[in-house]
Amino acid sequence: MLQIVDHFNADPKKIMDLGCGNGFLAEILLKSYPEAIAILIDHSEPMIENARINMKDYSERCEIINGDFSESLTKYADRATVDCIVSGYAIHHLPNEQKRLLYSEIFDLLAPGGIFINIEHVASATPKIEKLHDKFFIDHLAPHNNKDRSTVSIEYYNRSDKMDNILERVDIQLKWLEEIGFNHVDCYFKWMELAVFGGVKQQ
Numbered sequence: 001m002l003q004i005v006d007h008f009n010a011d012p013k014k015i016m017d018l019g020c021g022n023g024f025l026a027e028i029l030l031k032s033y034p035e036a037i038a039i040l041i042d043h044s045e046p047m048i049e050n051a052r053i054n055m056k057d058y059s060e061r062c063e064i065i066n067g068d069f070s071e072s073l074t075k076y077a078d079r080a081t082v083d084c085i086v087s088g089y090a091i092h093h094l095p096n097e098q099k100r101l102l103y104s105e106i107f108d109l110l111a112p113g114g115i116f117i118n119i120e121h122v123a124s125a126t127p128k129i130e131k132l133h134d135k136f137f138i139d140h141l142a143p144h145n146n147k148d149r150s151t152v153s154i155e156y157y158n159r160s161d162k163m164d165n166i167l168e169r170v171d172i173q174l175k176w177l178e179e180i181g182f183n184h185v186d187c188y189f190k191w192m193e194l195a196v197f198g199g200v201k202q203q
Helices: 002-008 024-032 045-054 056-061 096-109 127-144 149-157 170-180
Strands: 014-018 037-042 062-066 082-088 110-121 183-191 194-200
Touching: 002 024, 002 110, 002 194, 014 024, 014 096, 024 037, 024 045, 024 056, 024 082, 037 045, 037 056, 045 056, 045 062, 056 062, 082 096, 096 110, 096 170, 110 170, 127 149, 170 183, 170 194
Parallel strands: 014 037, 014 082, 037 062, 082 110
Antiparallel strands: 110 194, 183 194
């Protein structure tokens, strides 16, 4: 993420983190760009509280907001004023049409030359590839959590948040970004269903 931001917009002054969680991405950006300020948005009050704790060293440089993506982002920033918008594993919870509308709003908020980067869970291209992804992920989780593979597999396929994931293929989402008007649209990194993608608003 930092390499991409630095390549396209090496001195962002205003940053927005959508679905900020504990503020991990915003913290990295504020640490890297000491003159920047950030707006952090999440719909979860517990996550917002975690962000306030985690971001205490940056409290004078960030605004932490309990907000919902179903509301217009123009509540939080004026159009064409944000240099960098990032999101980490949040947008995939939205229905696909709402994802596309959110990308349009992101484009409107970005200043000329501004960049959007989405670090995201995306759909596999085929069911067979999805099975391979699941196998790799379970293989990773079992030793990481010090559990046997069969237990992890049952937990993985029956996890309570599985239905909250509304995944779309990355190539389809890239096409949306191009149609909206983003330049330099690409999937900058991908491993199975984990992807880093986005685009730049032309100057």
